[in-house]
Amino acid sequence: MLWPLLRSLWSNTTRTSFSSHSSPSYLKFGHSHLSSLRAFSAASGAPSSSLDPSRLRNVAVIAHVDHGKTTLMDRLLRQCGADIPHERAMDSINLERERGITISSKVTSVFWKENELNMVDTPGHADFGGEVERVVGMVEGAILVVDAGEGPLAQTKFVLAKALKYGLRPILLLNKVDRPSVSEERCGEVESLVFDLFANLGATEEQLDFPVLYASAKEGWASSTFTKEPPADARNMSQLLDAVVKHVPPPKADLDEPFLMLVSMMEKDFYLGRILTGRVSSGVVRVGDKVIGLRKTDSGSEKIEESKVVKLMKKKGTTIVSIDAAGAGDIICMAGLTTPSIGHTVASAEVTTALPSVELDPPTISMTFGVNDSPLAGRDGTQLTGGKIGDRLMAEAETNLAINVIPGLSESFEVQGRGELQLGILIENMRREGFELSVSPPKVMYKTEDKQRLEPIEEVTIEINEEHVGLVMEALSHRRAEVIDMCPVPGNDGRTRLSLTCPSRGLVGYRCVFSSDTRGTGFMHRAFLKYEKYRGPLGNVRKGVLVSMGYGTITAHSLMGLEARGTLFVSPGLDVNPVKAKELTNIRSVNKDENVKLSPPRLMTLEEAIGYVASDELIEVTPKTIRLRKRCLDVTKRKSQSKRAKE
Incomplete structure (x- = not known):
């Protein structure tokens, strides 16, 4: 029975280990993933990680979307000797690879010239800004990646503001300098724009004194001087890694103080229970130590659990290893407690005060998730009830602080987030897990x-x-x-x-x-x-729609007469019957049978449906289909409601 147990705990890179609600992934904020059994067996007997904070450097890679963060992380890992199984190694969720975006922040560590670097890869899209906010407090420095051609853009300002607020020491990396449109003059202009952005965001004199490097992450080199081709002394990422060691200060931590750690991520494992990830603020923790869980309350701090450390883990390159102890300033995973969650504090038994939790920007948009009550419900999915939908949403909110879930009436739940893309990713994950649900149009939170x-x-x-x-x-x-x-x-x-x-x-x-x-x-x-x-009502941004009067198999005979109306939008909200079949008789007709020719249907993606759906409509989401429907399916009732609204 030992082999099945070990295989469940230490799966290869294609199997999910910690979170039952996530896709396969590496150790990251919101989800995680363990290495192969062979790697674990080799690492489980490894000595304890270094307890010298002066040898640690904690740094985040921040940037606007598509400016090259994930590619840069690949090159840095290779430079430090990590085994990279494929490109975009840090993008480990299926949706990340399919869409080419980073959804969750991820942490790993590498060794460079006797120093251990804990590096955090962050999303660049505005909808996932909560992932940036929850990790900037764990690091002392940030590599700000800016496209040398495009310059600083909207999300650059957001991520930089968060980094400066937490006092991080920045390193400016102008990426993609090998492009034909990028010149030394253009790089000078971008540097000036970035400096002005620093000044406008209230950077300190120390933060304004940032080093500038020029790089091509795609080609795998970085240089302290502008060049279109890598010079002889900069044919790799060594100069960037040297800059991190030189300019990012080691964590200010005291090993003699009691152990304290703020939880930044929480995941669940079938055998180990809750896996808590965070940065050790002070002290030393070892396997077997007695620890307590604390949380902030209106009156101070409250102890929520007392237990002992069952296992300590840490990501090394693309492999997760078991460690014996961890000291102040390090970023680790811990198992053994069953109650603490994100924002709570894990500490030694003598500690009575919890650490302050991370402050997140409020959500700006909300959608209502409910049970699929259409005539076609239950044909595709396996997770159909309001209870299962609610449990899944609550589990998501527990591991993703940027999402709020508020239970509503009649098995519905209001889900608040940062944008339609963030909520769309959640819906897509749920439909892949077998859920059927109805989703309302997004509403702005005033x-x-x-x-x-x-x-x-x-x-x-x-x-x-x-x-x-x-x-x-x-x-x-x-x-x-x-x-x-x-x-x-x-x-x-x-x-x-x-x-x-x-x-x-x-x-x-x-x-x-x-x-x-x-x-x-x-x-x-x-x-x-x-x-x-409030700027006032929007103009008319959508035309009318044709609404089906019945349900059943769509027939070409009925669509032949509706195609022209659908193209012209003759009557907004027109109720039609696309399931009408051609009547057959035993009387032979002299006329030829109809030769029906129809244009290909417009197939909407989930994001298109979210943007298209009107206030009196719902999106019906199943594992196989995405449909638009009216809230009220009865034609007569819908007309009565429309009349009352006009009155």
Whole structure:
């Protein structure tokens, strides 16, 4: 029986280990993944990790989306001798590899010149900003990656503001300098823009004195001087790693103080129970030590559990190893407690005060998840009840602090998050796990101050061809956007960059429209800016729809007569019957049979459906299908409700 047990605990890189609600992944914030049995067997007898904080460097890699963070992490791991099984090694969730984005922050450690570097890879998309907020407090430094051609964009400002707020020492890395459009003059302009951004965000004199390196993460080199080709002394990432050791200070920690650790991540394992990940703030912890769990309350701190450490683990490159002890300043995983969660403190038994938890920005958007009550319910999924949906959502909220779940009426749950992409990822994960559910359109979360309604405003940066400027600006004007700046893209003739602010509600569903308007050649980046006075109702951004009157198998005979109406949108909200069959008789007809020719149907992705659905509609999500439907399925009742609304 020993082999099945060990295989469950220490699976290979294609099996999930800790979280029953996540895809296979490496050790990361929100999910995790263990190495092979052979690696574990070799590492389990390894000596304890170093307890000297002066040899530690904790650094996060932060950047705007698509500026090269994950590729840079691959090159740094290879430089330090880690075995990289594939490109984007840190992107270990299936959805991350499929979509080419980073969803969860992940931590690993490498050794460089007798120093141990704990490196954290963070998401670049604004919707996953909570992943950045929860890890910046664990590190002393940050590598700010900026595209040398594009310069700092919307999300660059967000992640940099969080890093400066926590007093991190930054290192500026201008990436993609090998591109033809990037020159030394352009790099100087980008450095000036970044310096101005630092100053505007209130950076200290120490933070303003940041080193600048030039790199091509794709080619695997970094240099302290500008060059289009790697010089002889910089054909790898050694200069960047040297800069981390030199400019990022070691953690200020005292090994003689009682043990303290703030939990930044919590996962569940069938055999080990809760796996708590965090940075050791002070003291030393060893396997078998007695520890307690603490949480902050209105009156101070409260002890929630007393137990002992069953196992300590740490990520080394792409392998997870078991360690005997860990000291202040290190980032570790711990098993043995059953109650503490994210934001709680694990400490020695004599400690009575919990550490302050991480402050997160509030959610800006919400959607309602409920049971699928359509006539087609139960055909595709296995998780159908409101209880199972609620349990899954509560489990997600426990491991993802950026999501709030509020139980509602009739087996429904309000899920609050940072954006439609974040909630769309959650829905996609649930449908892959066999859930069927109905989802409401996203709603913006307003605030009221001094009897004024405030709404979330986002900063948007758009890069498009000149011929598309008019079309894009017209569409955004209907969505209450205000243009701040418009200028040509440096080194890219025929391209224009727009900077504007827009209400979050105006951007819901716009990405698909933007992609269509620009023929797929445009780039749009957004990040939360502030709450501002309500800008008024949006213009009409969607045409009417044809609504099915019945359910059953769609027939070509019925669609032949509806195709023209669907194209023209003759009557918004028109109720039609696409399941009508052609009547057959035993009388031979002289006329030929109809030759039905139909255009291919428009198949919506989940993100397109979230952006398209109207307030009186729902998205029906199953493991096989994504459908749009009316809240009220009865035609007569729907017409009565429409009349009452007009009155």
